[in-house]
Amino acid sequence: MERFDNIPEIALGWHREGKGAVLATVVETWGSAPRRVGSQLAISSEGEIEGSVSGGCVEGAVVVEAIEALEAGESRMLEYGISDGDAFAVGLACGGTIRVLVEPIGAVLPEAMLADLVAARTARQPIAYVVNPTSGARSLTADGFGTRFRMDRSGFEEDGETFVAIHNPPLRMLIVGAVHIAQALVPMARLAGYDPTLIDPRESFGSEARFPGETILHDWPDEGVASYGLDSRTALVLLTHDPKLDDPALEQALRSEVFYIGALGSKRTHAKRVARFEEKGYSAAEIGKIHGPVGLDIGAASPAEIALSIMAECTEVLRHGPQSGSEAPSEKAAG
Incomplete structure (x- = not known):
């Protein structure tokens, strides 16, 4: 592109x-x-x-x-x-x-x-x-x-x-959680033609030193997502493992037009996530938009490899349309 x-x-x-x-x-x-x-x-x-x-x-x-x-x-x-x-x-x-x-x-x-x-x-x-x-x-x-x-x-x-x-509008990627995987994902996303933005209220994580020159919103995810705006050319990637941070962003994304939603975590973590959103009244079709565990199953182990798997899955969904989700890289089973 x-x-x-x-x-x-x-x-x-x-x-x-x-x-x-x-x-x-x-x-x-x-x-x-x-x-x-x-x-x-x-x-x-x-x-x-x-x-x-x-x-x-x-x-x-x-x-x-x-x-x-x-x-x-x-x-x-x-x-x-x-x-x-x-x-x-x-x-x-x-x-x-x-x-x-x-x-x-x-x-x-x-x-x-x-x-x-x-x-x-x-x-x-x-x-x-x-x-x-x-x-x-x-x-x-x-x-x-x-x-x-x-x-x-x-x-x-x-x-x-x-x-x-x-x-088409330029592609954007909104990443919740300025963690080690994000440090690899941000430059990959930029190379692939995305404009990446990070959201993390923890300033020690989302610091200029860790992400030099990048756009970082030190907001709670629900506020950051609302101010950022979600549309059909936006991908949302959730990397915190923490429902207090991920879920508020997910609640907005599931009823938006974002083309990709990926959430880090093991199958067990994702099952708990699905149960929480079922209790909140979200439909199976809405919850099914979440790619969790995030990323294509390429046997990724390192943060860079996991970031690569996320970019691959994001590209697959963008070009081929929504799919049922893929198995995750092995390291994410630890979530």
């Missing part, structure tokens, strides 16, 4: 400044294309660019086409690749081919529609931009395309005519 960018925001800003702006989007790739479908490049009438649609000189060719399209007030579908006879020159040395849709803001992509797209992104609301390059039909929707949203996968539908550009 690619890092979150602000290409639509930049294009909208240029347009509103009167510069004129174009969005170029990779809509299809074959072979070893350097950028994934959905990657974008913003171009102003003055030749300013932000973003990328390839790893080489395709940008230069796209800029020329984009400025011409802006002047003509029309969209264009561009194709580059090995068939051009100069694959090295366009940064597709491995024989890849890409198609790029060029859309001037205003004349082709309505300013109001782009503004709505930007507003949804700002509000952390998953949104899909749906366009038929042939007919010119365009729309925004948050409904349907469930698999595309989960997989962060833009692309053409089976009809070969409808292109869906997925705009």
Whole structure:
């Protein structure tokens, strides 16, 4: 998954400044294309660019086409690749081919529609931009395309005519318990594209010395979770073993849209957790959202290996959808 960018925001800003702006989007790739479908490049009438649609000189060719399209007030579908006879020159040395849709803001992509797209992104609301390059039909929707949203996968539908550009909020991971496993999990999560945040009221645990440069909330978990907010692009990982800290966070998460909930502890610990939440009136479906013991069963023993198992399970749920939960690494049986 690619890092979150602000290409639509930049294009909208240029347009509103009167510069004129174009969005170029990779809509299809074959072979070893350097950028994934959905990657974008913003171009102003003055030749300013932000973003990328390839790893080489395709940008230069796209800029020329984009400025011409802006002047003509029309969209264009561009194709580059090995068939051009100069694959090295366009940064597709491995024989890849890409198609790029060029859309001037205003004349082709309505300013109001782009503004709505930007507003949804700002509000952390998953949104899909749906366009038929042939007919010119365009729309925004948050409904349907469930698999595309989960997989962060833009692309053409089976009809070969409808292109869906997925705009998901950045992934976040909220970790309750600034313990030794968290020290390994935080950098792993960041490498995987998550924005991690720690919650632990125990300042000796959640210290700058133990987690240099990280966001740490010294709140009780129920207060920290409430202020942080939970949504469909958030994973919650509970690492304290202490019901006084874990349960208040769980109570909010079970009736939220978080895509992953993982809780450290042995099977015995998890059974007690399930019983507590049954007594509180939570349904079997709600309780079933908890992956406990947390992590895929990879035979993990060290804190780093357990953190790896958590990231693996979190990724599995994100990409494949909710599952019934997995057996835990062996060390967690001690919980």
